[in-house]
Amino acid sequence: MKFPRSIPLLGLMFALPLFCQLLHAQPNFLIHAAPVTVAAPDPAIASALKTIQPAHIEETIKSLVDFGTRNTLSSMDTDLPPGQGINGAADWIAAQFAQIAHDCGGCLEVHRDTFTEPAGDRITQPTTITNIYAILPGSDPIQAKRMVLVTGHYDSRNTNVLDAHGAAPGANDDASGVAVSLECARALSKLHLPATIVFVAVAGEEQGLNGSSHLAKLARSEGWQLEAVLNNDIVGGNTTPGDNLQLKDRVRVFSEGLPLAATPEQARRIRALGEENDSPSRQLARAVADTARAYFPAASGAPYSAFLVSRPDRYLRGGDHISFNREGYAAVRFTEWREDFNHQHQNIVLPEPGSSDPILGDLIQFVDFNYVANVARLNAATLATLALSPGEPVKVAIQARKLDNNSTLQWEAPAGASANIHYELLWRETTAPDWQFFQTVPAQGEGGPITATVPISKDNVIFGVRAVDAAGHRSLVVVP
Numbered sequence: 001m002k003f004p005r006s007i008p009l010l011g012l013m014f015a016l017p018l019f020c021q022l023l024h025a026q027p028n029f030l031i032h033a034a035p036v037t038v039a040a041p042d043p044a045i046a047s048a049l050k051t052i053q054p055a056h057i058e059e060t061i062k063s064l065v066d067f068g069t070r071n072t073l074s075s076m077d078t079d080l081p082p083g084q085g086i087n088g089a090a091d092w093i094a095a096q097f098a099q100i101a102h103d104c105g106g107c108l109e110v111h112r113d114t115f116t117e118p119a120g121d122r123i124t125q126p127t128t129i130t131n132i133y134a135i136l137p138g139s140d141p142i143q144a145k146r147m148v149l150v151t152g153h154y155d156s157r158n159t160n161v162l163d164a165h166g167a168a169p170g171a172n173d174d175a176s177g178v179a180v181s182l183e184c185a186r187a188l189s190k191l192h193l194p195a196t197i198v199f200v201a202v203a204g205e206e207q208g209l210n211g212s213s214h215l216a217k218l219a220r221s222e223g224w225q226l227e228a229v230l231n232n233d234i235v236g237g238n239t240t241p242g243d244n245l246q247l248k249d250r251v252r253v254f255s256e257g258l259p260l261a262a263t264p265e266q267a268r269r270i271r272a273l274g275e276e277n278d279s280p281s282r283q284l285a286r287a288v289a290d291t292a293r294a295y296f297p298a299a300s301g302a303p304y305s306a307f308l309v310s311r312p313d314r315y316l317r318g319g320d321h322i323s324f325n326r327e328g329y330a331a332v333r334f335t336e337w338r339e340d341f342n343h344q345h346q347n348i349v350l351p352e353p354g355s356s357d358p359i360l361g362d363l364i365q366f367v368d369f370n371y372v373a374n375v376a377r378l379n380a381a382t383l384a385t386l387a388l389s390p391g392e393p394v395k396v397a398i399q400a401r402k403l404d405n406n407s408t409l410q411w412e413a414p415a416g417a418s419a420n421i422h423y424e425l426l427w428r429e430t431t432a433p434d435w436q437f438f439q440t441v442p443a444q445g446e447g448g449p450i451t452a453t454v455p456i457s458k459d460n461v462i463f464g465v466r467a468v469d470a471a472g473h474r475s476l477v478v479v480p
Helices: 009-025 027-032 043-049 054-065 072-076 086-103 171-188 210-221 264-273 280-295 321-326 369-388
Strands: 109-117 127-136 146-153 196-202 225-232 250-255 305-309 331-335 394-398 407-412 421-429 437-442 450-454 461-469
Touching (some): 043 280, 054 086, 054 171, 072 086, 086 109, 086 171, 127 171, 146 210, 171 225, 196 369, 225 280, 280 305, 280 331, 437 450
Parallel strands (some): 146 196, 146 225, 225 331, 250 305
Antiparallel strands (some): 109 127, 421 437
């Protein structure tokens, strides 16, 4: 195998600690591979990210807050003041997507997914729920079947989840996530991407993930080939005066380990092979982190990172990504570093002057629009990178029919992939959180399987494969 004569500086900064660590632990790794490096940013994506502006974020969040309450149950109320309630918010969001579609010459298809949720624990009567989504169709007839999706929820709540009339501004939870979806649509509508992107604002999250559950089931029933779902919920970069523990240079990314949708046999195999840390959602989280290193490196002067959390969500909480996990899709959750629970699910309470009591309520004054813009940029870069990638290798398998200190992997090309692609065979120690080493594997003709053998024992590492195009866009990693 040929090694690169030089490793890009940013990639070296990322890989050097791992390189030194494994130099003593597994010297033979270094003979047969190179340390994983950071991908070079795509100039077109970088240019699109510059159009994401805090002023747009502020306008979106302020407009949603102005609806007073966006409680899902308010969709059935007829006694709300004019301009209040979730129905007006749904119309406003649809109008924003329509305006973006107009500005790009009709590139977006705007849809409403409206249904009636039956009465339940948090639904007092049969209730109309509407998800708003816009589709940016892929430009390649075959690649367009691949889809990536970004979402936030536009419903809100106060202390009483059944209160459809009281003020529930929901600035951080989750107007901030809706702002991310809209900004991604505005920025990426200017690009011509081979795969399809879906921009979503769901309702019913606070009542029990009702909207996302319906949309995820719709996606499954209609055969959406969703490779990635990015859920943004509470990404406002809460700014409470005196809180010195908030970190504005990172966002948490939560991902499931053992897939919710795994069958008992699949779960048994995952445990047997020690692949609890290698679900499709966990690979998506690693791809988000990889994208952050490419587009927001420390050397840029404005670093921004994805802090990966290896659990589905925070303690006692859940989110819309779980609905997609249940349907077997790779889905992750973005959430700010440090939440202030005085500013979530609370009635608005303004203390008396001079009081040391905290302000209660999810108010816009605690949202950092620059922070939300960075979350939107990371989402947009991830979506665009995956949409431009060749797609995931298929039928990835490792030969394990006999005892062997070598490891042989076999896979097939993604559907519709260009002939001008190659693959990266990756591996890492079983205790390592991210991929450490790779070997480049060229495409091996049309139609047949690609095979690679390395003198590394499969007992000691986790292997994965991803496809890479000539411009360096990487697919998600697939573990055999």
